[in-house]
Amino acid sequence: MMEKNVPLRFLLIVFFAILFGCATTGEIAYLRQDIDSLYRQLIDVQKELKQLRSESSMKIRKSQADLDFMLEPLQREIQILRNAVDENREYLQRPQQELTAFKRDFETRLNSLEEKIDKVRKEMEAKLDEVSKASKAQPKKEPPSQGEVLSQEAMKALYKNAKQTYERKEFSAAREQFKAFLAVYPKGELSDNAQFWIGECYYSEKNYEKAIIAYDDVIKRFPKGDKVSSALLKQALCWLKLGDKTFAQSLLKRVIREYPHTQQAKIAKEKLKGIQ
Numbered sequence: 001m002m003e004k005n006v007p008l009r010f011l012l013i014v015f016f017a018i019l020f021g022c023a024t025t026g027e028i029a030y031l032r033q034d035i036d037s038l039y040r041q042l043i044d045v046q047k048e049l050k051q052l053r054s055e056s057s058m059k060i061r062k063s064q065a066d067l068d069f070m071l072e073p074l075q076r077e078i079q080i081l082r083n084a085v086d087e088n089r090e091y092l093q094r095p096q097q098e099l100t101a102f103k104r105d106f107e108t109r110l111n112s113l114e115e116k117i118d119k120v121r122k123e124m125e126a127k128l129d130e131v132s133k134a135s136k137a138q139p140k141k142e143p144p145s146q147g148e149v150l151s152q153e154a155m156k157a158l159y160k161n162a163k164q165t166y167e168r169k170e171f172s173a174a175r176e177q178f179k180a181f182l183a184v185y186p187k188g189e190l191s192d193n194a195q196f197w198i199g200e201c202y203y204s205e206k207n208y209e210k211a212i213i214a215y216d217d218v219i220k221r222f223p224k225g226d227k228v229s230s231a232l233l234k235q236a237l238c239w240l241k242l243g244d245k246t247f248a249q250s251l252l253k254r255v256i257r258e259y260p261h262t263q264q265a266k267i268a269k270e271k272l273k274g275i276q
Contacts, residue, residue, distance in 0.1 A: 175201035192225035
């Protein structure tokens, strides 16, 4: 309380000293002491003010840092939401584009397939005409007697001769020999093999459309024969050569499904892996 009253007292003493001009030496000394005390108080006040400013600055910086710390995750969330909105906007536009592309691809494949089917149909019609003309050109014979029937040895020899022609890579000649064999033995034990090798002749000549037809004759004419799985597999390979993976995959899956324990099924699995 005394220190707080010092300034007022100092002012009164100064005032009366000036007013009456009667200030003593003791009073002057006392005034000096008050002045020193006031000066020290002023220094203390300045220090306290400086400390308060420093503490306020630190508190402001800390508050700013805390605010930045709290705002940072919110800013990240806002950015994530913005990215999600952009992705959803792009996703909503994508289905229509994909649907249009799928429709265009489907129509292209459908047109290509129709062309291939038409081509195969024409090949089959031409083959039927060829067979019809050949049958008309051959003279009719009376049913052979028991002595005129070719023996099993003769049948095997005819088949072996055609096979050897194929192995010499004389595919056209071999094909005609197999056809001649089937004309004599249409339902023999080697007939399905002969029909299969006709398809192999076409395949070796890279005539894949006719090869497909020849293999199809194996499947339809000799459904119980042991060459059906091989004919299905080779049909799949023909479609692959023609660039149609859809038909090829369907036939490979059929080989695996209907003939699971065969070598052809093993090959079909490997081919499917290559396609996929």
